[in-house]
Structures are given as C-alpha cells and as structure tokens.
Amino acid sequence: MTATADVGVTSYGVHLPAWRLNRKEIGRALESGGGKGTRAVSAFDEDTTSMGVEAARRALAGAPGEPRSLVFATANPAYADKTNATTVHAALGLDRSVPAYDFVGAARSGVGALLTAADSAAAGRPALAVLSDIRTGLPGSAEERDGGDAAAAVQFGSGDDVVATLAGRGSASAEFLERWRIPGDSSSRIWEERFTEGPYKELAQEAVDTALKDAGLTLAEVDKVAVTGLHRRAVRGVARTLGRGATVVDDLVSLIGATGTAQPGVLLAAALDEAAVGETILLVALGDGADALVFRTTDALPALRERRAGPSVARQAAGGREVTYQKFLTWRGFLKREAPRRPDPDRPAGPPAYRNADWKFGLSGSRCTECDTRHLPAARVCINCRAVDQMVHDRVAEVPAVIATFQADLLAYTLNPPLIAAALNFEGGGRFIAEVTDADPAALKIGDAVEMTFRRFYSTADGVHNYFWKARPVQAAVQADEEN
Amino acid sequence: MASHGIRDKVAIVGMGCTPFAEHWNKSTEDLLVDSSQEALASAGVALDDVDAFWFGTMSSGFSGQVLSRALKIDYKPVTRVENLCATGSEAFRNACYAVASGAVDVAMAIGVEKLKDSGYSGLVRQDAAHDGTKTPITAPASFGLLAPAYANAHGLDDETLKDVLTRISWKNHHNGARNKRAQFQAEVPMETIRNSPKVAGMLGIHDCSGVSDGSAAAIIVRAEDAHLYTDKPIYVKALSMVAGPGAGPMDPTYDYTTFREVTACAEAAYQQAGITDPRAEIALAEVHDCFTPTELVLMEDLGFSKRGQGWRDVLDGVFDLTGDLAVNPDGGLKSFGHPIGATGLRMLFECWLQLRQEAPAERQLASITSGERKLGLTHNLGGHPGDCVSFISVVGSEPSA
Numbered sequence: 023m024t025a026t027a028d029v030g031v032t033s034y035g036v037h038l039p040a041w042r043l044n045r046k047e048i049g050r051a052l053e054s055g056g057g058k059g060t061r062a063v064s065a066f067d068e069d070t071t072s073m074g075v076e077a078a079r080r081a082l083a084g085a086p087g088e089p090r091s092l093v094f095a096t097a098n099p100a101y102a103d104k105t106n107a108t109t110v111h112a113a114l115g116l117d118r119s120v121p122a123y124d125f126v127g128a129a130r131s132g133v134g135a136l137l138t139a140a141d142s143a144a145a146g147r148p149a150l151a152v153l154s155d156i157r158t159g160l161p162g163s164a165e166e167r168d169g170g171d172a173a174a175a176v177q178f179g180s181g182d183d184v185v186a187t188l189a190g191r192g193s194a195s196a197e198f199l200e201r202w203r204i205p206g207d208s209s210s211r212i213w214e215e216r217f218t219e220g221p222y223k224e225l226a227q228e229a230v231d232t233a234l235k236d237a238g239l240t241l242a243e244v245d246k247v248a249v250t251g252l253h254r255r256a257v258r259g260v261a262r263t264l265g266r267g268a269t270v271v272d273d274l275v276s277l278i279g280a281t282g283t284a285q286p287g288v289l290l291a292a293a294l295d296e297a298a299v300g301e302t303i304l305l306v307a308l309g310d311g312a313d314a315l316v317f318r319t320t321d322a323l324p325a326l327r328e329r330r331a332g333p334s335v336a337r338q339a340a341g342g343r344e345v346t347y348q349k350f351l352t353w354r355g356f357l358k359r360e361a362p363r364r365p366d367p368d369r370p371a372g373p374p375a376y377r378n379a380d381w382k383f384g385l386s387g388s389r390c391t392e393c394d395t396r397h398l399p400a401a402r403v404c405i406n407c408r409a410v411d412q413m414v415h416d417r418v419a420e421v422p423a424v425i426a427t428f429q430a431d432l433l434a435y436t437l438n439p440p441l442i443a444a445a446l447n448f449e450g451g452g453r454f455i456a457e458v459t460d461a462d463p464a465a466l467k468i469g470d471a472v473e474m475t476f477r478r479f480y481s482t483a484d485g486v487h488n489y490f491w492k493a494r495p496v497q498a499a500v501q502a503d504e505e506n
Numbered sequence: 507m508a509s510h511g512i513r514d515k516v517a518i519v520g521m522g523c524t525p526f527a528e529h530w531n532k533s534t535e536d537l538l539v540d541s542s543q544e545a546l547a548s549a550g551v552a553l554d555d556v557d558a559f560w561f562g563t564m565s566s567g568f569s570g571q572v573l574s575r576a577l578k579i580d581y582k583p584v585t586r587v588e589n590l591c592a593t594g595s596e597a598f599r600n601a602c603y604a605v606a607s608g609a610v611d612v613a614m615a616i617g618v619e620k621l622k623d624s625g626y627s628g629l630v631r632q633d634a635a636h637d638g639t640k641t642p643i644t645a646p647a648s649f650g651l652l653a654p655a656y657a658n659a660h661g662l663d664d665e666t667l668k669d670v671l672t673r674i675s676w677k678n679h680h681n682g683a684r685n686k687r688a689q690f691q692a693e694v695p696m697e698t699i700r701n702s703p704k705v706a707g708m709l710g711i712h713d714c715s716g717v718s719d720g721s722a723a724a725i726i727v728r729a730e731d732a733h734l735y736t737d738k739p740i741y742v743k744a745l746s747m748v749a750g751p752g753a754g755p756m757d758p759t760y761d762y763t764t765f766r767e768v769t770a771c772a773e774a775a776y777q778q779a780g781i782t783d784p785r786a787e788i789a790l791a792e793v794h795d796c797f798t799p800t801e802l803v804l805m806e807d808l809g810f811s812k813r814g815q816g817w818r819d820v821l822d823g824v825f826d827l828t829g830d831l832a833v834n835p836d837g838g839l840k841s842f843g844h845p846i847g848a849t850g851l852r853m854l855f856e857c858w859l860q861l862r863q864e865a866p867a868e869r870q871l872a873s874i875t876s877g878e879r880k881l882g883l884t885h886n887l888g889g890h891p892g893d894c895v896s897f898i899s900v901v902g903s904e905p906s907a
Contacts, residue, residue, distance in 0.1 A: 370638025427655040431647030443643040447758040488638040
C-alpha cells in the first residue's frame with residue numbers, strides 16, 4: 023500500500039471551456055428552479071476527448087518529457103468500443119510506442135486514472151492521466167444545474183522533476199445504489215441523498231485514515247484539503263469534518279459546477295497553483311466508495327508554475343463568457359432546431375483520415391528542407407521552390423498565428439452560427455484556412471492573434487466524430503475584450 | 507513551351523441560351539434540348555451536321571451520355587468536361603481546339619446545370635472521400651474573404667466598401683432588367699441591396715449570384731468556313747485558361763486582394779489577342795461576378811483599373827452600360843443567374859448578341875453600334891480566392907487585318 027516515496031506529479035494542466043451558464047437563466051427560462059452562480063459549459067464543438075486534449079497540451083507544455091503511458095478517464099465518452107485515448111494520443115503527437123487506454127464509465131474513473139498513472143510512474147514509466155467530463159442532465163434537473171464541464175491532466179513521474187510527491191493513499195470501495203445511468207441516457211438517476219450521505223462519510227473517513235497512516239501523517243499536519251464528488255451533501259459534510267485544521271480548497275462549484283470525472287484533477291491543480299513548497303495536500307474523492315491521496319509539494323513546484331503554459335485554474339474559473347440557456351440546450355441536443363438549408367456534413371473517411379493523421383490529429387504539416395517553406399497541410403511538392411519529396415514533419419499546434427483575413431459565414435452548417443473562417447498566418451511561415459471558435463465575430467480584426475485548439479467539428483448521422491483543429495483568439499485578447 | 511493561341515482560326519456561327527431561372531417544369535434534358543435547338547437553328551445546321559460535342563456540367567450528371575441521350579445523338583464523340591464554375595468555358599475551349607486542329611469541321615460546345623432541384627441554398631457538390639479537415643466554408647464566405655482584405659490593403663472603411671459592392675450589384679441588376687433571359691429582371695434600389703439579409707460578413711443576399719437552372723450552346727467552325735453559315739460570325743481571338751497551384755490558402759504572402767490565376771490568365775489572353783490597353787480596346791466584358799467583391803477585384807486583375815483604384819472606377823460608373831467599358835451588360839451572374847456548367851457559354855452569348863448588334867436596344871452598346879469597338883471578353887473562374895481556375899476568351903466581330 024505504501025506509496026513510492028519519490029513518485030508524484032511532474033506537471034499538470036486544466037482546460038475549462040470558455041462558456042458559462044448563469045443558473046438564474048435556467049430558472050428564468052423554465053419558470054422554476056435555477057440557482058446561484060454559474061456552471062462551465064463545453065462549447066458546441068467540444069467533447070470530453072477534445073477537452074482532454076486541451077488540458078493535456080497544457081500539462082505537456084510544462085512536463086519534463088513525454089509520458090511513456092497515457093490513460094484517459096471520462097464518464098461521458100465520445101465513443102464506446104473505440105478507444106478515445108488514442109485520439110488524445112494522436113492530437114498530442116505522442117510516439118506510437120506510448121500505450122493509450124480508456125477508463126470509461128463512472129466518475130470514479132478519474133481518481134482511478136490518477137492512481138494508475140502514479141503506479142506506472144512507480145514502475146519507471148512516466149504517465150499522463152487525462153480526466154475529462156461533460157455533465158448532462160435533463161432540463162431543469164439538479165444534475166444540469168450543479169454539474170460542470172472540465173478537463174484536467176496530471177503527469178506522474180519520479181526523481182527531481184516531481185513537484186508534489188504522492189506521500190500516501192487510501193481507498194474504500196463499496197457497492198451501493200447511489201447514482202446510476204443506463205448507457206445512452208442523458209441524465210443520471212439518484213437514490214435519496216440522505217441514505218447515501220451516511221455511507222459516504224464513513225467510507226471517506228476510512229480512506230483518509232489509511233492514506234494518512236500510509237504517509238505517516240496526522241490530519242493536523244495537512245495544510246490543504248480538497249474534497250470532490252457529485253453527492254453535494256456528502257462532499258460538504260466531509261469537507262467540514264476534514265477541514266477543521268486545514269484550508270479547504272474551493273471546489274469551484276459556484277463558478278463551474280461539479281465536474282465529475284475531471285474534478286479530482288481540477289482541484290489538485292487548483293491546490294498546486296496556490297501551494298507553497300513543503301505543503302501537504304489531502305485530496306478526497308467520493309464516488310462508489312472513497313479515495314484519498316496525500317501529496318507533499320517539493321521545491322521544484324515554483325519553477326513548473328513559471329514555465330508551464332496556460333492560465334491558472336482560478337483565473338480560468340473566474341473568466342468565461344455567458345451562453346444563453348437556449349444555446350446551451352441546442353449545443354447539448356435537448357433543443358432540436360431547424361437545420362440550415364444545406365446538406366448534412368459528410369463523414370470523414372477512414373483511409374484518408376489515417377493517411378493524414380499527422381495533420382488531422384497532430385496539426386503537423388511539412389517543411390521544405392531545400393527552401394524552408396512551411397506547408398499546411400503537408401505537401402510533397404514545395405509551393406515555393408518546387409522541390410519534390412524534400413520535406414520534414416512540422417507541427418504547428420503550439421505555434422502562434424494571426425488572422426490575415428476572415429469572414430463570418432451565416433450559410434455554413436454549424437450548431438453555432440455564424441461559422442467564422444479565417445486565413446491564418448503562422449509565426450515562422452505557413453498558412454491555412456481555419457475555423458475560429460470561442461470568438462465574437464463583431465470583435466475580430468485582421469491581425470488578431472490566435473492559438474490553435476483541438477475540437478470536434480461535427481458528428482455524422484452514423485456516429486463518426488470529426489475532429490480537427492480550430493483557431494481561438496488568444497486568452498489575453500479574450501479577456502481584454504471582456505474588460506472593454 | 508509557349509501559348510500560341512488560335513487567333514482567328516475558328517468562329518462561332520450559332521448560339522443558343524435558355525432563360526436562366528428556377529425551371530421547376532424543365533429537366534436537365536429539356537434545357538439541353540432547348541439551348542441546342544436554338545444554337546443549331548441560329549447556325550442553320552442540323553444535329554447530324556455536328557461532328558463532335560463538348561458538354562459541360564459540374565454536377566447535373568456524368569459522362570457525355572447525359573447529352574447524347576437527351577439529344578439522341580447518333581454515335582458521335584461527346585466529351586463531358588468539368589472545371590467548377592468555369593465548366594461551360596472549358597467545353598467551349600476544347601471544342602474550339604478540336605476545330606482548329608482540323609480534327610472536326612463542326613463542333614458544339616454546350617453547358618447545363620440544374621441547381622434548384624437539390625432543394626438546398628447555394629451550391630452543393632459531392633466531394634471525394636476526405637479526412638474531414640477542410641473548413642466547411644461556403645462560397646459567399648470564401649469570396650467574402652476578399653472584402654476585409656481589400657479594404658485593409660487600400661485603406662477603405664467598411665461604409666465605403668459597402669457602397670462599392672452595392673454599386674456593383676445595382677449595376678448588374680440594372681443591366682439584367684433589360685434582359686428577357688435573366689433570372690432577375692427588375693432593377694433593385696441601392697437601399698434594398700445595402701440592407702439585404704446578411705449571408706457572410708458584410709455580404710448580403712444581393713451581393714450573391716442567383717442560383718438557377720439553365721443551358722447555353724455554341725456552334726464552332728473553321729474561320730474560313732464561317733460565312734457558309736452566317737454573315738456575322740464571331741471570331742475567336744484568344745482562349746486562355748490557367749489552373750493555379752492552390753497557393754493562396756497556404757502562402758502567407760497571398761493577401762486576398764487579387765486572383766493570381768486571373769492576372770496570369772489575362773496576360774496570356776491579351777498576348778494572344780494582341781490587346782495592349784484592354785479598357786480602351788474592349789467593348790464589353792462578361793466577368794465572373796459570383797459575389798460583388800469578386801467583380802471588384804477582377805476589374806484590377808483584368809487590367810481595367812489600376813491596382814487599388816477599382817473601387818473608385820466602380821463608384822464613377824466606368825463599368826456601366828454607358829461607361830468607358832461595359833461590364834456584365836447582360837446582368838452577370840448576379841442577375842442573369844449562375845447555372846454552373848452553362849455560365850461560361852452564357853457570357854459568350856452576350857458577346858454574340860452585342861457584337862452582332864442583336865442585343866435589345868436598351869442595352870446595346872454604343873461603342874459597338876458606332877463601330878468604335880469590336881471586341882468582347884468573357885472571364886469565368888472556378889474554385890476559391892487563392893485556389894482557382896481562370897478562363898478568359900476574347901472574341902471579335904471581324905478577323906484581324
């Protein structure tokens with residue numbers, strides 16, 4: 023049971039979608055319920071896979087090296103049968119030799135993925151755990167109101183790169199009818215909360231006791247406590263009990279909602295964003311039992327925070343643009359609206375998608391070794407010097423770009439009209455015409471800076487999800503717009 | 507290693523063009539019968555007299571059999587060609603080359619498109635199996651990319667640019683209102699055009715060409731035989747066609763204020779036809795005004811306006827029926843309509859009418875009736891800005907001296 027002393031977090035990243043639903047809007051539209059605060063809403067072109075990619079890119083940007091293993095956890099997978107983790111793997115441009123597995127089904131898969139990644143690191147294989155969830159519920163339900171959409175990625179390794187050692191862990195598994203969902207349903211069913219509150223408190227105590235003993239610590243020595251779970255009453259109760267002598271990490275439910283599978287990763291990241299060197303963090307996850315993880319931050323943490331990409335969890339949680347309830351329902355498929363008078367988009371075909379996987383998933387074009395011209399997508403004949411087959415791979419997923427010209431397309435097929443298309447000029451050369459997402463067309467200008475984001479373009483009638491990259495105005499620009 | 511051209515080697519001796527419209531009661535076959543019958547009658551020949559056929563359609567059928575079945579052609583060569591919106595022009599170009607080569611005596615170029623039966627807005631086409639990475643931008647937005655780029659490059663504010671685009675649409679509706687075969691035969695007030703519902707960026711519905719059904723056809727013979735068929739043949743001076751390398755969407759130096767394909771195409775066409783000052787020498791230009799920004803940019807690419815000055819010339823009325831150089835006197839794609847495979851031949855049909863002085867008096871050009879000018883130009887493109895095919899023909903009412 024003892025955690026390997028030098029194994030722990032080597033990097034992490036969080037993706038919170040750009041959109042927020044004000045809970046009051048639910049009440050206003052349905053003339054009932056609603057609530058306080060906001061919840062995070064994944065955009066029409068996001069799913070758990072694409073959000074996982076975004077979180078993982080942020081984690082990799084600060085990571086000491088590539089992971090040797092990838093696990094992807096979600097309760098809301100884009101595909102069954104087909105592995106979703108391989109899409110994440112391809113979008114990250116990881117080496118083929120890196121295995122990628124799904125942990126799919128229950129929200130508990132999130133903490134399971136974290137511990138599995140830690141085990142892998144302990145066995146000498148640094149591993150990336152990607153946790154992602156989109157919480158749905160029938161319109162007007164508590165699920166819809168209290169849930170939230172998010173993704174987090176945590177890389178585990180060992181040695182000097184560890185920024186938070188996994189000092190102890192404990193689990194308590196139990197079978198009871200608390201929350202369940204038939205595959206395909208859009209909402210969970212929940213047993214009467216007061217029955218399950220009791221078992222959860224007991225199970226949490228067991229898991230925490232084991233983890234603290236494992237770490238050789240007492241509760242009084244814990245600096246920060248983060249409690250996650252979809253059972254709101256139990257989470258509050260456990261946090262109250264454990265938090266008596268420690269700082270309770272804000273579970274962010276008032277801003278982004280309870281993010282299910284992703285929540286342990288999001289709160290661990292939030293704690294690490296703020297933690298001092300040598301702090302002890304107790305992470306407790308409730309769901310079909312309880313799991314407790316004890317981390318102790320190292321003096322490598324401040325350097326990671328400086329070099330990693332992306333805004334902090336707190337900054338992401340505080341940002342966001344409001345989406346109307348009608349639009350939210352449309353994006354979720356609960357409000358079926360008239361399609362544009364255009365043919366449904368046709369399905370991406372397997373063979374070309376496989377041949378062009380470096381481009382489609384990895385956003386890798388080619389660069390001419392004769393004249394250094396970049397081609398997006400890859401070409402065999404150079405557009406500049408006409409050299410043939412003198413190309414090397416050239417990934418631009420992390421390369422900044424600016425808008426050369428753009429247009430809001432009101433006729434194109436999209437769940438979120440208008441579709442904005444822009445010709446992008448990349449730093450270091452290269453151009454392609456990309457869709458722009460998370461943007462306000464009225465605020466866009468030629469010359470605006472954009473960054474690339476991995477998205478789900480659409481899904482076809484026979485269930486093929488079409489993934490590719492879009493551009494989004496850089497975070498700084500988005501926030502400047504909000505301030506204006 | 508050169509484009510020699512076939513100046514004055516072939517001539518058009520008959521043409522036909524259906525009205526371009528929402529032809530709910532006509533099939534593709536009906537439209538082909540209508541345009542071919544008119545062309546044959548105008549040349550005074552029978553179907554049997556035609557040795558070979560070049561048939562253009564983008565998506566209204568496959569193979570030459572669409573034509574041979576419709577016309578009941580008796581076991582003769584029929585070639586189906588496709589080059590996006592330049593399909594009709596491509597049929598014409600190939601028919602001309604067949605006659606110029608001596609391979610056949612009489613050729614028919616015919617194009618057709620039936621767009622309205624699909625039930626969709628705008629163009630629809632079936633693409634080959636793909637990886638799903640192409641941004642699904644529609645044609646109006648794709649050509650709309652020209653608008654902010656042009657304004658940015660030449661220092662125009664949005665209001666001025668909107669005035670220019672509105673003026674182009676207004677002019678083409680004005681001309682189409684004098685054309686019984688046009689899809690839209692009413693003048694449209696500037697305010698209506700300016701305030702029409704938005705389709706893409708600043709482009710409204712009135713900045714877009716009409717989606718229509720239609721067909722047009724031409725009979726082509728050797729120039730020396732032309733007077734056997736008609737007293738007023740139209741001589742082919744230049745046939746220029748280029749396909750670009752698709753550089754625009756991948757080359758950051760392309761600035762979306764020009765079609766490089768068109769400038770190259772125009773250079774070759776003017777060289778073939780011996781034109782040095784197109785704005786002064788040409789009587790009319792039928793250009794590919796699929797969207798209003800396209801026509802604006804074409805004025806500069808075709809050498810009718812100095813670079814960056816096209817917008818001023820538009821506002822000054824240079825391209826009106828009574829201007830220096832009439833552009834789209836038949837109404838253009840904007841008001842005549844745009845059945846893809848027929849459009850290039852429809853442009854030629856206006857040159858045929860104008861140069862033979864058979865256009866209705868209300869749009870017949872004074873520079874032709876006065877004998878001052880004798881040349882017409884058609885420009886037709888397919889694809890998208892930065893990634894297209896371009897075609898230009900120059901035709902004239904007299905063989906060169």
